[in-house]
Amino acid sequence: MDNFQYFNPTQVVFGKNTIESIGKNIKKDKITKVMLLAGSGSIKQNGVYDKVVKSLNSSQIEFVEYWGVRPNPTLVHAEEVKAFAKANNIDGILAVGGGSVIDEAKSISGGYYLDSIWDLFGAKVQPKAALPIYVILTLSATGTEMNSFAVLSNEDEKRKWSFGSPLVYPKISIIDPSVQATLPKRQTANGGVDSLSHLMENYFMSNLNNEIGLTLNEVTQRTVISQIDNLMENPNDYTARANFAWSSTIALNGMTSIGMLGGEWTSHAIEHALSILNPEVAHAEGLSVIFPAFINYVYDAKPEIFDRWAANVYGIQNGLEGTEVMKSKFKSWSSPTTLRELGFSKSDYPEIIKCIEEYGRTGRIKQLSEESFIKILDLAY
Numbered sequence: 001m002d003n004f005q006y007f008n009p010t011q012v013v014f015g016k017n018t019i020e021s022i023g024k025n026i027k028k029d030k031i032t033k034v035m036l037l038a039g040s041g042s043i044k045q046n047g048v049y050d051k052v053v054k055s056l057n058s059s060q061i062e063f064v065e066y067w068g069v070r071p072n073p074t075l076v077h078a079e080e081v082k083a084f085a086k087a088n089n090i091d092g093i094l095a096v097g098g099g100s101v102i103d104e105a106k107s108i109s110g111g112y113y114l115d116s117i118w119d120l121f122g123a124k125v126q127p128k129a130a131l132p133i134y135v136i137l138t139l140s141a142t143g144t145e146m147n148s149f150a151v152l153s154n155e156d157e158k159r160k161w162s163f164g165s166p167l168v169y170p171k172i173s174i175i176d177p178s179v180q181a182t183l184p185k186r187q188t189a190n191g192g193v194d195s196l197s198h199l200m201e202n203y204f205m206s207n208l209n210n211e212i213g214l215t216l217n218e219v220t221q222r223t224v225i226s227q228i229d230n231l232m233e234n235p236n237d238y239t240a241r242a243n244f245a246w247s248s249t250i251a252l253n254g255m256t257s258i259g260m261l262g263g264e265w266t267s268h269a270i271e272h273a274l275s276i277l278n279p280e281v282a283h284a285e286g287l288s289v290i291f292p293a294f295i296n297y298v299y300d301a302k303p304e305i306f307d308r309w310a311a312n313v314y315g316i317q318n319g320l321e322g323t324e325v326m327k328s329k330f331k332s333w334s335s336p337t338t339l340r341e342l343g344f345s346k347s348d349y350p351e352i353i354k355c356i357e358e359y360g361r362t363g364r365i366k367q368l369s370e371e372s373f374i375k376i377l378d379l380a381y
Contacts, residue, residue, distance in 0.1 A: 010170050016177075037066055096135075103144055151272070192225070204264055227247065228333060
């Protein structure tokens with residue numbers, strides 16, 4: 001088992017009727033004014049917004065609001081929000097929504113004291129200070145509610161990049177699975193694919209001697225699959241929502257990646273290229289297309305780890321056959337499995353590959369070239 005360090009300071013408040021505690025939890029940190037950051041307005045339809053406002057008011061927490069965070073959040077919007085936050089002299093950010101809202105909140109927090117938020121990305125600058133972040137999660141998928149990473153799209157430069165800093169761990173993340181019961185099936189399925197992708201990115205970098213790490217990761221993958229299956233049949237199943245929500249969180253809070261050398265992340269790099277070129281592509285839907293193709297291409301570099309994954313997650317002894325079972329599972333959730341379904345053609349390859357190569361940090365399991373990326377895209381086509 002490889003050496004590792006583990007650190008996670010985020011306090012999680014999990015379960016039914018926990019949103020009402022957000023005000024008193026913020027007040028404990030002596031925060032007096034927050035910016036409530038949200039997306040398109042779904043939190044006003046499912047009752048979350050009213051609960052948040054009531055809790056903030058009861059704890060005498062002053063707040064201002066900024067809306068409009070979109071899936072695949074953008075630098076332009078983040079800079080607009082940052083300017084608004086500075087003009088209103090806030091001392092904390094309350095992100096109410098899914099991964100996109102939380103990632104934009106982290107980007108604003110980390111870039112608050114910098115001239116440009118984009119300086120965080122591409123490892124150009126590490127923040128020396130950041131605004132505290134509080135989270136109410138309404139969509140389990142990305143795991144960003146309990147980690148120190150964020151992704152943002154710079155549409156002018158056609159770059160969808162990530163940054164990380166221990167300063168942007170959320171102080172508190174409230175996860176009430178019951179508020180996710182009204183999610184469309186597509187978003188629930190996307191949450192499942194995204195969570196599995198995080199688990200696999202780390203799992204495939206592991207060695208077989210990491211028994212506890214592999215086993216914990218495997219059981220989390222199996223839990224994600226079984227609970228998404230249940231939710232496809234019964235979206236109101238609270239037990240399934242709760243088990244999936246916590247599985248999604250631990251899929252990327254460091255617990256299921258211990259001793260796995262920081263993960264692979266090539267599939268994420270390829271997906272980032274797809275969704276920066278077409279922001280209508282949901283992150284998880286890009287991953288459901290790319291991941292099976294990636295496994296098929298790199299299988300021969302670590303057959304023993306892919307075979308173990310297939311056996312212990314899908315009950316199939318061969319890793320290549322396991323990818324076919326995984327694709328069938330994605331199809332049963334109505335997730336896409338080909339680039340054609342996402343609207344891409346082979347003429348898009350050069351632009352996709354350019355974005356991948358600019359992102360970097362690919363090919364840890366197996367060295368990858370431009371020809372490699374073409375072959376992976378062909379397998380996904």
